[in-house]
Each structure stands twice: as C-alpha cells, then as structure tokens.
Amino acid sequence: MVDREAVAELVRNIKKQALEERDMLINALHQIQNHFGNYIPVEAAKVVAEELEVPESKVYEVLTFYTMFSTKPRGKYIIRVCVNLPCHVTGGRQIVETLKKTLGIDFDQTTKDGLFTLERTSCLGLCGVAPVIMVNDEYYGDLTPKKVKEIIENLRARGDAR
Amino acid sequence: MPLTTSTILICAGGACISSGETSVKEALQREIKKYGLDEVVRIVETGCMGACSLGPIMVIYPEGVFYQKLTPQAAVKIVQEHLLKGRIVQEHLYKMPTGEVIPEAMDKLPFFAKQVKIATRNVGYIDPGNIEEYIARDGYFALTKALREMTPDQVVEEIKRSGLRGRGGAGFPTGLKWELTRKAKGDRKYVVCNADEGDPGAFMDRSVLEGDPHTVLEAMAIAGYAIGAQQGYIYVRAEYPLAIERLETAIAQAKEYGFLGQNILDSDFSFDIEIRIGAGAFVCGEETALIASIEGKRGQPRVKPPYPAQSGVWGCPTVINNVETFACVPPIIIKGAEWFRSIGTPNSPGTKVFALAGKITNTGLVEVPMGITLRELLYEIGGGSSTGKKIKAVQTGGPSGGCIPAEYFETPVDYESLQKLGAIMGSGGMIVMDEDDCMVDVAKFFLEFTVDESCGKCTPCREGTRQMLKILDKITSGEGTEEDLEELERLGNIIKDTSLCGLGQTAPNPVLSTLRYYRHEYEAHVKEKRCPALRCKALVRYVIDSSKCVGCTACARVCPVNAISGELRKVHSIDNDVCIRCGSCIEVCRFGAISKVSP
Ligand SMILES: Cc1cc2nc3c(=O)[nH]c(=O)nc-3n(C[C@H](O)[C@H](O)[C@H](O)COP(=O)(O)O)c2cc1C
Ligand code: SF4
Ligand code: SF4
Ligand code: FES
Ligand code: FES
Numbered sequence: 224m225v226d227r228e229a230v231a232e233l234v235r236n237i238k239k240q241a242l243e244e245r246d247m248l249i250n251a252l253h254q255i256q257n258h259f260g261n262y263i264p265v266e267a268a269k270v271v272a273e274e275l276e277v278p279e280s281k282v283y284e285v286l287t288f289y290t291m292f293s294t295k296p297r298g299k300y301i302i303r304v305c306v307n308l309p310c311h312v313t314g315g316r317q318i319v320e321t322l323k324k325t326l327g328i329d330f331d332q333t334t335k336d337g338l339f340t341l342e343r344t345s346c347l348g349l350c351g352v353a354p355v356i357m358v359n360d361e362y363y364g365d366l367t368p369k370k371v372k373e374i375i376e377n378l379r380a381r382g383d384a385r
Numbered sequence: 386m387p388l389t390t391s392t393i394l395i396c397a398g399g400a401c402i403s404s405g406e407t408s409v410k411e412a413l414q415r416e417i418k419k420y421g422l423d424e425v426v427r428i429v430e431t432g433c434m435g436a437c438s439l440g441p442i443m444v445i446y447p448e449g450v451f452y453q454k455l456t457p458q459a460a461v462k463i464v465q466e467h468l469l470k471g472r473i474v475q476e477h478l479y480k481m482p483t484g485e486v487i488p489e490a491m492d493k494l495p496f497f498a499k500q501v502k503i504a505t506r507n508v509g510y511i512d513p514g515n516i517e518e519y520i521a522r523d524g525y526f527a528l529t530k531a532l533r534e535m536t537p538d539q540v541v542e543e544i545k546r547s548g549l550r551g552r553g554g555a556g557f558p559t560g561l562k563w564e565l566t567r568k569a570k571g572d573r574k575y576v577v578c579n580a581d582e583g584d585p586g587a588f589m590d591r592s593v594l595e596g597d598p599h600t601v602l603e604a605m606a607i608a609g610y611a612i613g614a615q616q617g618y619i620y621v622r623a624e625y626p627l628a629i630e631r632l633e634t635a636i637a638q639a640k641e642y643g644f645l646g647q648n649i650l651d652s653d654f655s656f657d658i659e660i661r662i663g664a665g666a667f668v669c670g671e672e673t674a675l676i677a678s679i680e681g682k683r684g685q686p687r688v689k690p691p692y693p694a695q696s697g698v699w700g701c702p703t704v705i706n707n708v709e710t711f712a713c714v715p716p717i718i719i720k721g722a723e724w725f726r727s728i729g730t731p732n733s734p735g736t737k738v739f740a741l742a743g744k745i746t747n748t749g750l751v752e753v754p755m756g757i758t759l760r761e762l763l764y765e766i767g768g769g770s771s772t773g774k775k776i777k778a779v780q781t782g783g784p785s786g787g788c789i790p791a792e793y794f795e796t797p798v799d800y801e802s803l804q805k806l807g808a809i810m811g812s813g814g815m816i817v818m819d820e821d822d823c824m825v826d827v828a829k830f831f832l833e834f835t836v837d838e839s840c841g842k843c844t845p846c847r848e849g850t851r852q853m854l855k856i857l858d859k860i861t862s863g864e865g866t867e868e869d870l871e872e873l874e875r876l877g878n879i880i881k882d883t884s885l886c887g888l889g890q891t892a893p894n895p896v897l898s899t900l901r902y903y904r905h906e907y908e909a910h911v912k913e914k915r916c917p918a919l920r921c922k923a924l925v926r927y928v929i930d931s932s933k934c935v936g937c938t939a940c941a942r943v944c945p946v947n948a949i950s951g952e953l954r955k956v957h958s959i960d961n962d963v964c965i966r967c968g969s970c971i972e973v974c975r976f977g978a979i980s981k982v983s984p
Contacts, residue, residue, distance in 0.1 A: 248681035253623070253662055281682075288683040288840075289664030291623050303624075307585030308780065308830055309742035309816050320967075345667060345834065347624055348588030350742035350814075351437025351749045352400045360626045364403035 225266040233258060234274040248275060248285055252292055261301055261340075262293045290342075298333045298340035300378050302326075303357040306343045309350035314367070318354045321368040325375050338379065391426045391468060392446045396509065398433025398595060399588075399627060400749075401440035405456070406430075409441050412457035416464035426468060429518075432596015434509035436496060437749040439479070444491055451490035452477040482768075499766050501728060502752045503736045504552070504712035505589070508596030513631050516638040519599040525644050527715035528603050531610055532652045535718075540611040541567055544714065546722035548734040553579055553670075553707030554785065554811050555887070556733075556800040559714075562704060565694040567612045569702035574614035576605050577679070577698065577705040580621040580628070581663050581670040584783035585834065586814030589738035590708035592750055594621070594628035597712070598635035602658060604711035606645060607718060608704050609656040617658040618698065620675050623665060632660055667838035671886050672705045674840070685840045686886035707812070709738055729755035733799035737810070743780075743817040746771045753798075760794040763817065774819040778902075782811025784831045784838075785891030787898025788824065807898040809891070823920035824903040825910055829857040831895035839888065846889030849880040853896060862923040865911040874900060919981045922966040926982055931956045933978035940970035940979060 234251050251271055256263050268286060272279040286292050304319055323329060326339050333340040349355045352364030356371070363374055393413065397406055410428065417426050434442055439453035445463075450473055452463060459477050466472045479490040491497050502508075511518035519525070531540050545560025566574060578601055582590040594601065605617045621629050636658055639645040647655045661679050668674050669684035676697050678684035697703020713735060717725050726734045733755040739762065741748050746768030753762060763769065763779060770776045778788045787808035789796070796802050800810050818827065832854045841847045853876050859865045877893030884890045900907060909915045916924040929940070929949075934956045941949040941957060948964040951957030959970070959979075971979045 249664055249678065250662065250681075253664065284683055285681065288685075289666050291663075291665035307834065308783075308827065309586045309814075311830060312743050312816065312818060312822055344624060344665070345583060345838070346585040346587070347399075348582060348591040349400050349403060349437075350586050350588060350740060350816075352403055352440065353742060353748070355403070357624070362399055362403040364400055 225264045225270075227266070227270050229258070230255060230267045230270040231274050234271055238274075248277065248282065249289070251275065252282075252286060256292060259296075260299075261297045262295055265294055268294070296333075296337075299338050300358050301340045301342060303342045303344040303347075305345070305347050305349075305353070305355045305357075307346040307350075309346070310354040313353040315354040317368055318356065318366050318371055321371045322356075322375075325372055339375070393426065393428045393443055394431050394434075394446065394510065395428060395443040396432075396434045396440060397430035398437065398440075398509075398592060400433065400437035401442060402627075404440040406441040408457050409443075409455045409460045412460035413464060416461050417468070420464065420469060422464070422468060429512045430514075431511060432508040432513050433592040433750060435500075435505075435592075435750040436747060438747060448488070449491055450488045451479055453479055453490075495765050496747050496749075496751070496768070499761070500752050501736050501754050503716050503725075503728070504709045504738055505593060505596070505750065505752045506716065507600065508592055511597065513596050513598055514634055516599060516635070516642060519597070523715075523719060524599055525603055525639075525642075527718035528606050528610075528644060529650055531607050531718055532650050532654060537567065537611045537613065540607060540718070543718060543722050544611070547717045547725040548722070548732075549710065549713055549717060549725065550733065550800065551707055552709035552713070552737065552812065554584075554782070554809070556810060559706060559710055562694060562706070563608060563611050565692075566702045566704045569695050571702045573616075573699070573701045574612050575698040575701055575703040576608045576612070576614045576617040577675070577693075577703055578605055578617065578619040578708060578711055579670065579672065579675060579705055580619055580625075580708050581675060582622060582625075582708070582812065583667040583670045584785075584812045584814050586742045586780070586783055586816045587740050587812040589740055589750055589813055591625055591628055592738075593708050593712050594625065595631055598628075598631045599639065600712045600715055601632075601708055602635055602639050602645065604714035605658060606649065606656045607714055608706070608711070610654050612702070612704055614704070615655050615657065617656065618661050618679055619658060620661045620663060620669070620679060622663045629660060629662060636660070666840070667834075668840045668886070668888050671888060674886070675705070676703065683840075685842045686888070688885060709813075730797065730799050732801060737798070737813055739798075739813045739815050741767045741815050741817065743815075744771050744774075744776070744819045744822075745769070745815075745817040755799045756797045758795050758797055759789065762798060762815070763794065767817070770817070770819055772819050772821070774821060776817055777820050777822060778818050778824070780808075780816040780818065780827065780895070781814065782809035782891075782894070783814050784834045785809060785887065785894055786811045786814075787894045788818075788827065788902060789898075790902045807894070807901055809894070821918055821920070823861075823916055823918035824899040824906045825857065825861055825916075826918070826920045828896045828899045829854065829861060832857060832892070835888065835892040839892075843883075843885040843889060845880045845883040846885070846892060849876055849884075850889070850892050852876055853880075853893065857896070860907065860910050861916075861921040863910070863914045863921075865907075867908075867911055869911065870900065870904070870907055913984065915983045917983070919983050921983075924983050925966060926961045926984070927959045927964055927966065927970065927979060928982055929957050929959055930978045930980065933976050935976055935978075937975070939973045939975070943969045943973045945969065 272282045355364045441455045442453045478486040549559045550556040669678045674684040674686040693703040729735045738752045936954040
C-alpha cells in the first residue's frame, strides 16, 4: 500500500525548497523513487499530480520519457552496464554476456529473489577504466568476466545477510 | 625521523574510486595515525588527475613523487618507507615501456608534461570539497575583478575578444552568445550550465564537476553579471551522483562565503544557483530539450529559432554553456583575452580537454592547445596502441562524429580541420580502434545508440535511423547487397537535411564517414561475405589448425553447444553449423591451435 500522506509530504517539502514552482516535477519524481527504493508506484504518481496541481497525464508523460524512472519495483541492486563504444571495444560484449548468464536474466528484468535488476546505460564517464558497470551508486571498472562474477557473488552474500 | 611536512594528493576521481581509492585512503589514514604523523601529513582527495588507467594514484609533495596502481598494502609501505624514512617505494613508481622508473612522473612524463591546463587547471591539485583551496589558487578572484573593476559590457567584450568557442560540441562563439542574451529584452534572464555530458567516450565535464566545482559556479556568476541574470541552473546527469554531491557542497560553501546569494561582495549584484538532475535521456543534452527538462517537461527539442538567447527557460533570455566552456572563463577574466588567444590556433583559441578511450595505452583526460596534431595527441601523449596492434582509426565526436583513419593523423585538431575530414570536435571524446575493430560494426553500434536515444518527435530521425540500422544489420549478417550501400548514403543525407535537432542531423555521420574511408570494408561484407576484422559473428568461422592441435580436449569441454568433436590426443574439429561463435575455445586452447577465419 502506498502511504499517500508520506508522498504528499515529500512533494510539499520540495515545494518549499524550490525557487521556481513549476519545475519541480522531475525533482519530485527522483525523490519519490528514492523513497520507495527504486520505483514509483502508480498511486504515488497520482499524489504528485494532485499536490503539484498538474494533470496526471503530464506526470505519466514525464515518467515514461526518462529511462531512469520505473513504475515497476526493481531489484535491491540495480546493475547498469555501459553499452557504449569505448566499453564495447574493450571487452564490454563479454561483460554483458557474463552478467546475463550469471544472473540468468535479460535487460530490464529482475532476478526471482528480487536482488538484481539488469539495465543498460550509456557512457558513465569512466571510459578510462572501461568496461564499466554501476551498481546502485557505486562504480566498478576495468572489468573482466571473472571480476563480474566476483562482484555478483559478493553482492549476493551482502544481500542475503539482511 | 625526518619531520618534513608532506601533503598527499590522492585522486578521488570516479575511475580511481572504482579501482579502489577508498580502501587505499583508509589504509593511509590508519597508518599515518598509527605513527602519529597526522599533525605533519595532510591527505587531500582531489578530482581526476587524468591518468585513469594507472589508478588508484597519488602524488606526495614537496618531492612530487607519483605513485600508481596502489593497494592498501602499498599505502602501508609508503607510509613506513617514504614518509618515515624518506625512501621512495620503487614498485609503485611509473615505469616507462623501456623499464626506466620515473619518480616525478607528474612533471616529466610526456603524458603530463605536454599538457596546458586551463579548464582543468585545478582538477587533481585541490580538494574539491574545500573552498579555501580554490580561493588559494585565485578562485573567485575573477568574479571579484568583474564586479569591482568591469562593467557587464566589458566582461562580454573580454570574452568576445578571447575567441572562446563553446566546448559542448557546436563551437559557437561564447562572447557572441552572451552579447545576444545581454541585449535580448526581458526582466528576467537565466544562466544554464549544460552538465548532461552524454557523448560516449567523453568525461571531461564530469572531471571538472567532481574535481573543481567552484570554477563552474564562479563562471556562472560572471555570466550572470554580464547578461543581467539572477538565477542559474546546473543540469547534471543522474548518472553522476558524485558530481552532484560535490556541486551541492560547493554551492553551500559559496553562499556561506558570499560569492553567491544577495549582494555578492557588497555589490548590488545578486545571483543564485540551483541543481537540476536529469533522468537518463541523451537528447536532453540538446539545449532546447534541456530547457524543457528544467521546466519539468519531457525533454524534447523544439525548432530553433528562437534560440535560447531570446527565449530559453520560462521563455526568458538564457545563456546556456557547457561545463568546460565555463571553466575557461575565470582565467580569461584574470589573465585577459590576449593571453587566451596566444594559445591554440587563430580560429580555435585556447585549449581543449580530450578524453582518450578505447585501445590506447594512456586512457584518461588530457588538456592540450588546440591545433595539436592527432599523432602527437594519440602517440606522444596517449602512448599509442594498448593492444600491440596497429591503430586503425580514431572516432571523435561520439554518435554525432566520424572516424578518422590513421593516414590523417597529421591533421591539426581544431573545429574546422576535423569537420573537413567528416568528423567533428564534439565534446572531445576520442575512441581509439585497432585492426580488430570492424568499421561496419562500429557504425552499427552508433546507430543503435541513436535509435535508442531518438526522442521520436520527428520522422526522419525516428524512422530513418531505424531503416539505416536494419540495413547495417543485414550487412553484418552477410545478407547485404551493393545497393544497400547506396541506400545507406541516400538515407543518411536525407536524415541529415531534414531532422529537427542536432541529434538527428548528425546521427548518420558515423555511417557516412566510415563509408567514405572504409568502403572496401563494407564491400568485403556485401560482395565477399567477409569481415576483414573478424568481428561480425555471422561472417566468421572457427577452425582448428591440425598441425598445432595436440588433442587435449580442453576446447571440447568448454564449448557450450558441443560443436567440437575429437578423441583424446587426436586432432579436434569444429562443426560451424552448431558453433555459436562464443570464443570460449580460443581462450582455453593453450596451443594456439584455434583461430577465426572469414569467410
Ligand atoms: C543530441 C545533442 C546532445 C547534446 N549533448 C550535449 C551535452 O551533453 N553537453 C553539452 O554541453 N552540450 C550538448 N549539446 C550541445 C548543446 O545543444 C549546446 O550547443 C551547448 O550546451 C552549448 O554550450 P557551449 O556553447 O558552451 O558548447 C548537445 C546537442 C545535441 C544536438
Ligand atoms: S532529430 Fe531525433 S532527437 Fe531530434 S527532435 Fe527529431 S526525433 Fe527527436
Ligand atoms: S566458439 Fe564457442 S561455440 Fe564455437 S566451437 Fe568455440 S566454444 Fe564452441
Ligand atoms: S563508454 Fe562505458 S563508461 Fe564511457
Ligand atoms: S580518476 Fe584518478 S586519474 Fe582519472
């Protein structure tokens, strides 16, 4: 169940901080996504529309345009793998294959245990240590298939502990 | 015990963090404390020092000793040996390919010595979290000078005379942009910093934001003064959490010190900056899309004119500049336009930061005078190929740019020369490719990117690029025809001419430029069904050399689809109808008996 009051409170807080009233939508969505872990429940989006007094359709329009927002719950760890050329020419293809195989999922899917979601991203600005992945807010570079497997094992161990 | 005071600069740029900077720093801190050195040794975490492939790295001053590829164990040893006993730890010094070790690598290595730093002058030298360190290196001096000694018109004039051109891709003269916005009618005006850096292979903006955030704030305030704005926005990608964090800290500090806020430095100029966070859409880097996104809408470009200078954020006149462009502003105000013009070329004054990526030895960031040749940049500074194979081409300008073959490496790097070659400066990403890279595959790769990132607003970009991708798919799977090559050119030119925004207008460039220089590769794919670089899976076969195979069975055991047959100690063979070209067998064969061939 979505705690409508908590969401409304978040939005009101943002309203207080911002200088401009009109541009808060994306900001609000980021914060709500963080609040729910890593997705925006449809109901929360409705509250945002009410609080900001914009049509619901506008909220969905924005929500669906930006790839960082999701309306589906995602895994505890979101693994974003860089699929741009500098990572590609330095072995990124194998990294993608290893991730898919080790996790047993394709892009934009979540593992059954709810731990991992695999997503694509464009350049993370770490091409100096390509190929690169980002797990939630952490970066891992200079990857090899072996390193990728280790990272996932470590995360699994961490994830299960809780 | 030699009680000299030391300062350790440890790189806390994104790449070094990813290679373990945090644990190295913690080990340093622990050990320094253990020996009671915390009073005399200072650790400073800086932004990217540029040599990302060597990370984690640090420099110990006053000696200027450069340590690379650090580990927590190395940190312990460096404290015990270097700091306590004054002995340099050899194993972590930089080694030249000749084997020579260079302790003062920062001053002596060609990688560093050939650089001229303007935009990144502080990155890697100061603690980005400490405004005092920025001030100590002339920080906010340019703002003070502008407010106290210059009129807004004089500021605009100085930037105009400097010849500074936008570093975000298009190279538009910055002074002119400021002048247009200054003259545009409107009570409210805005300054926007474009920090949406999305070009694959470019990470200079990230490095400035993370390593020297105050320079961006200072320059934005100067721009605000020049055009008459009171409000600025920095639009940062959500993928750059560290940059966002450092910017937030910097804004708070600048307010505290009175460099932002009401009546800055007791003048009647007031200016504030807010951060806006993107949400993963490449097209938002385009200025009109970015403005739409700041306004909380879908980030789709609109037709220009009107340009942002007339109608930007909330329909008000707006200056929008790239991070690196802004980073050049304070030094120009302090040292003057003539000084800036004395560096670089007449049409492209100053320096440019390049991000070296791909198959090059020294990946990382370098800032060099405009007009340097590609050869100097890629070989003398970049150290040449990292794979031992010949460099085949360099791709500049990301998905809007093109490939430049090695034959043209004497070309000077400036806006016009690159354009003549069918490439562009773009934001400064340089992706190096060697003989193992297939140019058709590269072109296809970029097109996949554009198809993904097209915002869908206009048909040529949305449908045309899809059409081109389909053809490239056909060619790489061995079903292409010669007519397809002509169709690619035809489509490419239409998309260029009829798309609404820069994304569509430049999307065909990677295809057109590779068709221009590597037509023979395309032809090999369509006429002989051959991929010369052995990249395109459908066009390669795996074979076992019977004279080298000893029958160890390693390949047969690793093959996921049982495509390899043969008995122990007898020559093996691969059934290419079954083989999925995963490459595992090549990796495990210790006798080098397996290779790829095409066709
Ligand atoms: C598809 C597309 C993406 C762009 N991405 C960026 C970007 O990430 N960063 C940037 O500074 N400029 C980007 N630009 C260029 C901006 O539209 C604009 O020209 C620039 O921010 C102006 O600043 P400058 O004059 O300082 O370069 C992009 C343009 C297009 C068409
Ligand atoms: S050219 Fe492409 S990205 Fe630009 S507006 Fe048209 S569809 Fe959108
Ligand atoms: S490339 Fe992969 S599928 Fe083909 S033979 Fe070798 S191991 Fe088997
Ligand atoms: S291309 Fe992967 S981090 Fe830049
Ligand atoms: S991040 Fe440390 S050198 Fe680039």
